[in-house]
Amino acid sequence: MATCKILFFLFLALYISCGKCDVFYKRVGDEVSMNCGAPSNSDTEWKFDNVLIFNVKGKTGAKLKGPSHIVLKASTNGENLKVSRLGTRDSGNYICSYSGSVKEHNVYVVSVFAKPGPVLVQSSNAELHCDITGNSNTQVQWLRPPNGQKHNEKSQVIQLKSVTSKDAGQWTCQVKDDLTLSVTLTVVGWCYSVVVIHYECFFFITIILHITCCQIIHVQHRDAGKFVCTVEFEGGASLSVEMTLTVLDKHSGKVFTKGKGKTPSVKEILTKNVYGIELWVWIAVGASSVVLIGLIVVTVLVRQRNKRMKERVRKLRSMRQPLTAKDYCRCKRYFLFFHYSV
Numbered sequence: 344m345a346t347c348k349i350l351f352f353l354f355l356a357l358y359i360s361c362g363k364c365d366v367f368y369k370r371v372g373d374e375v376s377m378n379c380g381a382p383s384n385s386d387t388e389w390k391f392d393n394v395l396i397f398n399v400k401g402k403t404g405a406k407l408k409g410p411s412h413i414v415l416k417a418s419t420n421g422e423n424l425k426v427s428r429l430g431t432r433d434s435g436n437y438i439c440s441y442s443g444s445v446k447e448h449n450v451y452v453v454s455v456f457a458k459p460g461p462v463l464v465q466s467s468n469a470e471l472h473c474d475i476t477g478n479s480n481t482q483v484q485w486l487r488p489p490n491g492q493k494h495n496e497k498s499q500v501i502q503l504k505s506v507t508s509k510d511a512g513q514w515t516c517q518v519k520d521d522l523t524l525s526v527t528l529t530v531v532g533w534c535y536s537v538v539v540i541h542y543e544c545f546f547f548i549t550i551i552l553h554i555t556c557c558q559i560i561h562v563q564h565r566d567a568g569k570f571v572c573t574v575e576f577e578g579g580a581s582l583s584v585e586m587t588l589t590v591l592d593k594h595s596g597k598v599f600t601k602g603k604g605k606t607p608s609v610k611e612i613l614t615k616n617v618y619g620i621e622l623w624v625w626i627a628v629g630a631s632s633v634v635l636i637g638l639i640v641v642t643v644l645v646r647q648r649n650k651r652m653k654e655r656v657r658k659l660r661s662m663r664q665p666l667t668a669k670d671y672c673r674c675k676r677y678f679l680f681f682h683y684s685v
Contacts, residue, residue, distance in 0.1 A: 365448045368475070368522050374427045377448045379439035387421045387441045396424070396437075426450075434476035451478045455516050455524040463510075464582060465532035469503040473516035473524065481518070488512025488528075506530050531574075531582060564590050567600055 395409025
């Protein structure tokens with residue numbers, strides 16, 4: 344019996360504390376304003392998930408900023424707290440405390456998006472998300488195109504299998520009566536026509552997405568072959584279609600299904616991308632590298648040649664014989680005799 348009473352009072356306390364919470368559902372980018380209900384000139388303290396935002400002195404109005412990231416986009420006069428440019432990371436519990444009293448506010452930021460993206464290829468699969476950050480268990484009501492009919496699933500994430508044109512249009516997520524968010528889906532598919540024409544006439548392909556035409560004027564037999572058209576959409580979806588052009592020579596009756604193709608010009612060859620860089624850049628780098636290597640080789644050879652010449656001169660000098668005593672000059676002495684006669 345005592346255990347039942349304890350549980351009863353616990354549930355009662357939870358009910359009462361929950362009744363004091365203000366709950367806000369906001370879109371990404373919206374602003375939320377929360378009221379503390381504190382008397383005038385009271386010291387108030389605002390926290391986000393138990394991290395200080397502001398501490399306001401009631402008498403002086405002095406504000407002490409806390410470490411919470413909410414400080415960067417919040418303003419307060421003590422009694423009210425405004426948070427602008429809401430993002431998903433701003434969802435959470437906001438607490439205002441004053442004179443021993445506490446008031447809580449729960450803010451949930453809602454975003455709607457489609458995976459892999461809003462543009463879908465026919466027969467592919469997709470997911471629609473109505474993401475309520477911090478409250479993933481809340482049920483929502485989905486309204487589907489074309490006339491806003493209620494979708495049978497009420498979860499925040501719904502699966503769309505093998506989409507068709509019937510799934511295209513505006514999907515709306517209704518969180519509360521006063522909060523609805525929408526995402527528009529576009530479903531695309533190919534519808535094309537190919538005309539086989541005679542030699543020296545013109546060829547055209549019509550692709551019906553938003554009617555895109557490709558024209559080849561003065562068709563030659565070398566234009567025969569396969570043409571591939573690829574369209575890429577936001578979110579990574581893409582469509583490709585391959586068409587074959589057949590050219591008939593009206594004079595000889597010969598049918599061309601594969602042409603030799605046009606000889607590319609020098610400019611086209613040089614501007615062709617190779618690993619994301621144009622070919623002429625690769626050629627310039629290669630030529631510069633060859634010249635540099637040649638200069639290095641010549642420099643090495645010249646240095647080796649100079650070294651050999653110095654070695655040869657040194658050897659020649661060392662081979663010279665030193666002068667001996669025999670090699671010195673010998674002076675011939677002449678004696679003059681004077682003959683005196685009396």
